Amino acid sequence: MWEWDVSGFRPDVERSIPALRRYARALTRDGDVADDLVQDTLVRALRSEHLFHGGDVRSWLYTILTNLNRNRLRSLSRRPALMPMDDNDAADMAGPEAGARDIERALATLVEEQRSALLLVVLEGLSYREVAEVQGVPIGTVMSRLARARAQVKAFLDGERPALRRVK
């Protein structure tokens, strides 16, 4: 049932795993949740291989991961009481220097789709067009998300610190 053909689908998926982990980690700010997301993404990708008709495997994987994360947040927000049982943030905070900690906090204040757009562009190096495909929105929307994300990060780091919006 699972025959890996010559398309190189599977090696392409394999090569994307480190970058997916990086993106998921920055998106969720929790190593365990991030790897859960990556695992679910990979399982989904393996299962849907027959639906993949060429194109960029990496963008497709980012799309799956972004959607899975949106579902995850939706199910969390239905129950505001539900927080991750083991929040790794505390452990992470001890290590990195202040700048890294601040940028992590700044990202935490962004709404999900703005954070996703910013990370896909600056961390993952996707083009605006690719981000538009991943997020399923027009390029103009990606650009306005990016602009709002940058303005918010700047405002946060400049010390304005608007009301914290933890979407987690």
Place this chain on the structure above:
Amino acid sequence: MAERNMPVTDDELHAYVDGELPPDRRATVEAWLASHPEDAARVSSWRAHAELIRVRYGGVNRNPVPVRLDLDRLARAERKWTWLTAAAIVAAFLGGGAAGWFGHDLVEEPAPPAVKSVMTEAIDAHKIYVAEVRHPIEVPADASHLVPWLSRRVGSTLRAPDFGAFGLRLMGGRLLPAQDGKPAAMLMYESASGERYTLYCARSAAPETALHYSVAGPVAAVYWGDGDVGFVVSGPPDRDRLFKIAQSAYEQLDRRIPRGSS
């Protein structure tokens, strides 16, 4: 050039930073920045923040990929589940018949006695504790010792699967007496609307590849074996949803396979 006089938009400043600017606007934007220090400051702060993000998270993808993300393993688990599901459906057709499998009436699958007894115990426990309003669980989910404790008592490394994708939250768990006086573990999950599912784990002598589905009145259950442990997911008799939840549990529990590798 008329172009020189066209004001530079914010979008262009972002595009400039991200290398998305059409080459013929590049010189214009650079000239603009030279004469607009506030915009130049914003552009340089965006660059600095991007660098902070890359420094903060750039290390993640240089760490070794954990074993549970190994693609070969995931593909094997996927194959195994597909096969198990197929086997269960075939068994249902041969044994209970199509009506039995798809119907919502009381169904008896031709399960071996070892499976049957685990399923019966699981369903009985489900019925008793799901109905409990005040004390459905013994140890709440937020107690960090819940899973290690159940693992130790059952004698197998357990994990509490995350059913967040199904809108289910782990409430907690309890220890139960199972056959031969051995302990079994039960974890309970609840949806926002109060729908409850349980995952039951007990030592089982049933063959590893068995997968069974059974409906007993208002409760349906899916059984599968993994090594010498039998798992039963019980819940409302929505076959598709139950199967999806069971499959998710199967996939997540299969990760505990640092058997020997850790």
